[in-house]
Amino acid sequence: MTLAGAVHWTFLTLAIAATLVTAVLLAWTVRGRGAAGERPRSDRRRTASHGDPREALALVGDALAATHNPRVLLPVILEVITEATDALGGQIFVGGEEVAWMGEVGGARKPLSLGLGFSTDGETTLTLVQPDGGFSKETRTLAEWLASQAAVALDNARLHDIVQQQAITDELTGLVNRRRFIEALDAEIERARRLGSPLAIVLADLDNFKQVNDEFGHHGGDVVLRTFADLIRSHVREVDVSGRIGGEEFAILLPETDRDDAARVAERMRRSLSAVSIAISADRSIRTASSFGVAELAPDQSGDDLLRAADAALYRAKDSGKNRVVSATELAGT
Numbered sequence: 001m002t003l004a005g006a007v008h009w010t011f012l013t014l015a016i017a018a019t020l021v022t023a024v025l026l027a028w029t030v031r032g033r034g035a036a037g038e039r040p041r042s043d044r045r046r047t048a049s050h051g052d053p054r055e056a057l058a059l060v061g062d063a064l065a066a067t068h069n070p071r072v073l074l075p076v077i078l079e080v081i082t083e084a085t086d087a088l089g090g091q092i093f094v095g096g097e098e099v100a101w102m103g104e105v106g107g108a109r110k111p112l113s114l115g116l117g118f119s120t121d122g123e124t125t126l127t128l129v130q131p132d133g134g135f136s137k138e139t140r141t142l143a144e145w146l147a148s149q150a151a152v153a154l155d156n157a158r159l160h161d162i163v164q165q166q167a168i169t170d171e172l173t174g175l176v177n178r179r180r181f182i183e184a185l186d187a188e189i190e191r192a193r194r195l196g197s198p199l200a201i202v203l204a205d206l207d208n209f210k211q212v213n214d215e216f217g218h219h220g221g222d223v224v225l226r227t228f229a230d231l232i233r234s235h236v237r238e239v240d241v242s243g244r245i246g247g248e249e250f251a252i253l254l255p256e257t258d259r260d261d262a263a264r265v266a267e268r269m270r271r272s273l274s275a276v277s278i279a280i281s282a283d284r285s286i287r288t289a290s291s292f293g294v295a296e297l298a299p300d301q302s303g304d305d306l307l308r309a310a311d312a313a314l315y316r317a318k319d320s321g322k323n324r325v326v327s328a329t330e331l332a333g334t
Contacts, residue, residue, distance in 0.1 A: 192297055
């Protein structure tokens with residue numbers, strides 16, 4: 001394993017471990033507090049824990065162990081702290097925008113505001129609606145401590161999410177890397193077979209890319225690669241998967257798309273790239289082109305078979321003069 005790989009897995013392991021430790025601490029603390037019971041409130045939204053703070057915190061422990069998505073954790077944290085403190089309701093705001101709520105909110109009662117840390121989206125804040133008479137000193141202390149532990153859990157989740165993204169993303173272009181693309185390809189093949197829907201793949205290779213690197217250096221080549229990646233993103237749907245799978249080679253996975261529609265997508269990309277002027281520096285701009293190979297999943301075809309078919313079509317496009325789109329079926333003369 002390379003040094004970079006070792007560092008990556010070290011951070012990933014630490015993030016997972018820290019999150020799980022936080023879950024255990026949260027569960028242990030509230031379970032130790034004991035269940036005082038909750039007075040009936042018919043006007044309050046009931047939770048899966050039926051008002052028992054010990055059961056509620058057990059839920060957040062399960063959630064922390066199962067997911068590292070901060071947005072998924074936020075409603076669980078809200079429910080746990082609201083139940084554990086016997087608050088009338090609660091809200092969570094991220095960057096001033098409400099992202100979760102439960103119970104009585106928006107009334108005249110003065111809420112207790114608790115910070116849950118910061119992210120790129122802004123400050124995360126939890127507000128709790130206090131019962132008549134307000135929170136006792138003990139309950140307020142509990143709420144503050146739970147909020148501090150929730151903030152640690154969210155930080156760990158965000159760290160884990162960053163590490164995960166780095167593991168599956170090409171750093172230069174922001175597209176998925178080869179490993180993640182192959183995983184997506186295998187998953188989409190299973191889905192296409194289960195649903196009986198078409199699946200197509202497009203391979204693209206920048207033409208004469210070596211000349212760009214030779215004339216403008218790797219910086220110029222990087223500018224071209226990023227520009228092409230941005231162009232690909234502008235032509236695909238959210239359900240499509242775009243990746244950089246080799247130096248100047250890209251791949252686009254198109255679920256529920258047949259060969260002809262995939263070829264039309266590739267042709268739009270080809271024309272767009274040919275028409276754009278890429279600024280390599282303040283005083284130099286260039287035009288470039290790309291060749292495309294298209295293939296559609298056939299019965300009993302594996303992911304490797306589909307990639308080879310698209311690669312053969314791409315080779316034909318290169319051999320036929322570049323800057324063109326060739327479909328795999330054209331190789332068979334159909």
